Amino acid sequence: MSDGLDRRELVARLVARRGAALLLAGLGSPAWDLAAAGDHPRHFYLWGGMGGAFAMGLGLALARPERRVVVLAGDGEALMGLSSLATIAAQKAANLALLVLDNAAYGETGGQPTATAAGVDLAGMAASAGFPATLRLDRAERIEDAVDVLLGAPGPILVQARVDRRPQPLVLPPKDAVLLKLRLRAALGLLSVDP
Numbered sequence: 001m002s003d004g005l006d007r008r009e010l011v012a013r014l015v016a017r018r019g020a021a022l023l024l025a026g027l028g029s030p031a032w033d034l035a036a037a038g039d040h041p042r043h044f045y046l047w048g049g050m051g052g053a054f055a056m057g058l059g060l061a062l063a064r065p066e067r068r069v070v071v072l073a074g075d076g077e078a079l080m081g082l083s084s085l086a087t088i089a090a091q092k093a094a095n096l097a098l099l100v101l102d103n104a105a106y107g108e109t110g111g112q113p114t115a116t117a118a119g120v121d122l123a124g125m126a127a128s129a130g131f132p133a134t135l136r137l138d139r140a141e142r143i144e145d146a147v148d149v150l151l152g153a154p155g156p157i158l159v160q161a162r163v164d165r166r167p168q169p170l171v172l173p174p175k176d177a178v179l180l181k182l183r184l185r186a187a188l189g190l191l192s193v194d195p
């Protein structure tokens with residue numbers, strides 16, 4: 001399927017404007033997209049734990065309320081973590097934004113169709129949960145507007161972006177989870193090293 005946005009372009013344009021935001025990527029393709037846009041200590045990649053990206057984003061957002069937190073997740077990842085939408089809405093996490101890169105497939109494992117292929121509406125589910133802003137993004141001309149919302153509008157926010165399934169070059173981020181954790185803590189000024 002070639003319908004949909006270029007996921008690498010979308011993520012690159014978000015990263016170009018992210019400022020001090022913390023970016024967290026769910027496992028698989030969203031992590032490769034974020035790495036392809038340029039690795040950074042304020043990027044955190046989930047190499048496993050499918051279904052946990054939204055919940056981890058909520059934890060980060062609650063722990064660092066002065067920072068914008070943006071989670072990049074596949075539709076499969078989002079569907080596996082649906083219950084987090086209720087918790088995020090209930091917690092009124094105003095600094096949290098979720099970007100779902102929806103290719104209507106479990107791309108990483110061979111392209112099996114997900115429930116969004118059958119019309120399940122993730123933005124509608126987030127709106128029903130109580131998210132003050134949700135957006136469906138399917139036109140390249142609207143990418144900058146969507147980035148404005150992701151980085152600036154009072155959250156929690158969910159942007160469901162329809163992306164295409166063209167294969168992309170594999171760009172792997174660091175895999176060492178301890179390194180990823182410690183460099184994020186250092187970037188936030190939280191790292192204390194015992195003498």
Ligand SMILES: Cc1ncc(C[n+]2csc(CCOP(=O)(O)OP(=O)(O)O)c2C)c(N)n1
Pocket residue numbers: 027028029030048049050073074075076077078101103105106107108109114
């Ligand atoms: C609990 C669990 N189930 C299944 C997998 C295998 N798995 C890894 S990536 C993936 C598909 C991810 O799909 P999606 O989030 O839509 O990302 P895409 O690759 O399509 O961008 C699956 C099923 C896993 N890692 N963990």
Ligand SMILES: [Mg+2]
Pocket residue numbers: 074075076101102103104105106107114
């Ligand atoms: Mg997918």
